[in-house]
Amino acid sequence: MREALIVWGGWHGHEPEQCASIVAGMLQEEGFKVHLEPSTEAFASPRLHTMSLIVPIFTMSKIEKDEAANLSQAVREGTGLAGYHGGMGDAFREAVEYQFMCGGQWVAHPGNIIDYRVTITRPDDPVMQDIRDFDYRSEQYYMHVDPSNEVLATTTFSGEHAFWIEGVVMPVVWKRRHGHGRVFYSSLGHVAKEFEVPEMRTILRRGMVWAARA
Template sequence: MSEALIVWGGWNGHEPEQCAGLIAEMLREDGFSVALENSTQAFADPAIASLDLIVPIYTMGKIAKEEVENLSRAVRGGVGLAGYHGGMGDAFREAVEYQFMCGGQWVAHPGNIIDYRVTIRCADDPIMQGVNDFDYRSEQYYMHVDPSNEVLATTTFSGTHAPWIEGVVMPVVWKRRHGQGRVFYSSLGHVAKEFEVPQMRTILKRGMLWAARNAS
């Protein structure tokens, strides 16, 4: 049986505990054994190197040097890493090693909760198959991103809330490698309610399954 670890905490506005429960349910539906922890100390445990998947849900917060080093080592060794929105993309702002592994970092969401459109860039990728361009209401993440990411979906900023970024095309969903490990990220999913959006849920679930060790 595949083993996954979800580590939740940080800023409560992203409803980390509720979302951790939803993700645990999603993974168990696909046969995973899931452990949930609410402290970054879990990342320092050498045993995480034997896991198949790690899902951080920890907006902001802090991570100790030995914790991030052990997490990075585990992913480089083949453990999958997958996450969404601020839970993975705005975690541990001072930890550049963590950002290097994830492939990006949140820096702004002009206008806060707004309507925007998600454009599918790789319709033939298994994660995105059958998902068409769709409208979404949430925070439209502006991120600093790694050019080595394989971008699967994007959004275009209108400039309504920040005129100087009008027309900027920003990655929304990507996958990448970190050593031997697969890394997946989606910026969709501000709060638990957004898991009811079929496209958001489908993309995240497929991305987690892709990232898991020994995935096809």
């Protein structure tokens, strides 16, 4: 049986405990044995190297150098990494090794909670199968992203809340490699209620399964 580790904590506004429980249920439905840990100390454990998948849900906060190094090494060796929104994309702002692995870092969400459009750029990818462009209400993430990412979906900024970024096309969902490991990220999913949006939930679920080591 494949095993997944969810490490949750950090800023309470993203409801990490509730979301970790939802993600755990999704992975269990996919046949994973799931472990949940509420501390970054879990990233220093040798067992990371035996996991099929690691899911960080830890907005902001800090990660120790040995924790980040062990996590990065585990992924480089083949453990999968997958996550969403600030739980992965706005975690550990001072840890550039972590950001290099994830392929991006949140820097702004102009207008805070707004309506925006998600455009599917790779409808042929299994993660996006049968998902069409859709409207979404949440924080529209503006991110610094790695050009090597394989982008599966984007969003375009209107400029209403920051006129100088009008027309900017920003990745929303991507895949990448970090060494031998697969990495998946979706910027959708501010709070637990957003898991009720079928597209958000399906994209994350499929992305986690894709990233997981067989």
